[in-house]
Amino acid sequence: MKRIENQTFDMERALYGQSELLVKNCSFDGPADGESALKECSHIEAEHCFFNLRYPFWHDYGLSISHSEMTQNCRAALWYSHHVKITDSKLHGIKAFRECSDVRIHNCDIISPEFGWSVQGICMEDSTATSEYFMMRSEDLAFRRVQFQGKYSFQYIKNGVFEDCIFDTKDAFWHGENITIRNSTIKGEYLAWYSNHLTLINCKIIGTQPFCYCKNLKLVDCEMMETDLAFEKSQVEASISTKVDSIKNPLAGTITVPDVGELILDDVEAKGEVIITGQYKNSEMQ
Secondary structure, eight states, rough: EEESSEEEEOSSTTTTEEEEEEEEEEESSSSOOOTTTTOOOEEEEEEEEEESEEEEEEOOOEEEEEOOOOOTTTTTTSSSOOOEEESEEOOSSTTOSOOEEEEEEOEEEETTTTTBBTTTTEEEEEEEEEEEEEETTTTTEEEEEEEEEEEEETOOEEEEEEEEEEEEEESTTOEEEEEEEOOOOOOOOSSSTTTTEEEEOOOOOOOOOOOSSSSEEEEEEEEEOOSSTTTTTTTEEESSSSSSEEEEEOOOEEEEEEEEEEEEEEOOOOOOEEEEEOOGGGGOOO
8 A cells, every 4th residue: 555644735636546555644735726626536545644635536536534624724625435434533524524435433523514415325433523513314334433513414314223322402314214213312493293104112202203204103112302383294103201292193103191180182193002100110209
């Protein structure tokens, strides 16, 4: 593998079309302001590099990026690239990922609006992210120990598993399909409207009007806090261990809950059953 170390590149397509290349301690920055430094490359390793120019990794195959930084000026860093691994790095440019596949992200800090659109197969672990429209229309997601903050996350995604995550996000999982969330906290308004085959297991849900217009929704031993007007027009099977502020017109299924502040059943089409048990998780009154 060819090595390039301790150099600065600012020209257009500085390393275009390279293969079997290790780029170490290099900076992609400078007055020429050149784009697409590593476009159409294959089997590239970038270590301890600084990316301050646009579109560095487009149409690449076999990328490994570690201990590197992509600044706010590093716009649309990875598009149309496949077999990508990024570890211990900062991804701070807008639209950092799009139309990529087979992606692994570990221990990274992401600050990137419109991150991860139309990605096929992404595993993200032990990372933090701040974004809007995060992971929209992506498929085959596996997230573990990820902390996210932003708006409109995970909309229109398909086939996702999320474990031990913390999400502070509005309008999350809208129109999502075939999603399982375990041991996680989700805080935000209007959670998961119009989703299909969404399952939450041992999760904490916080925020107004969650789970409306859902199909095949399942909650298993979940907590719901500050959740009013929940489950409107949804097909749902739910076991909830905390009091719910209000439940409104579930369309079908059964909701088992220790207590409800207000049960609103004023739609003749709403046939869902709400069973109030009076029994709280760990025998603690909520």
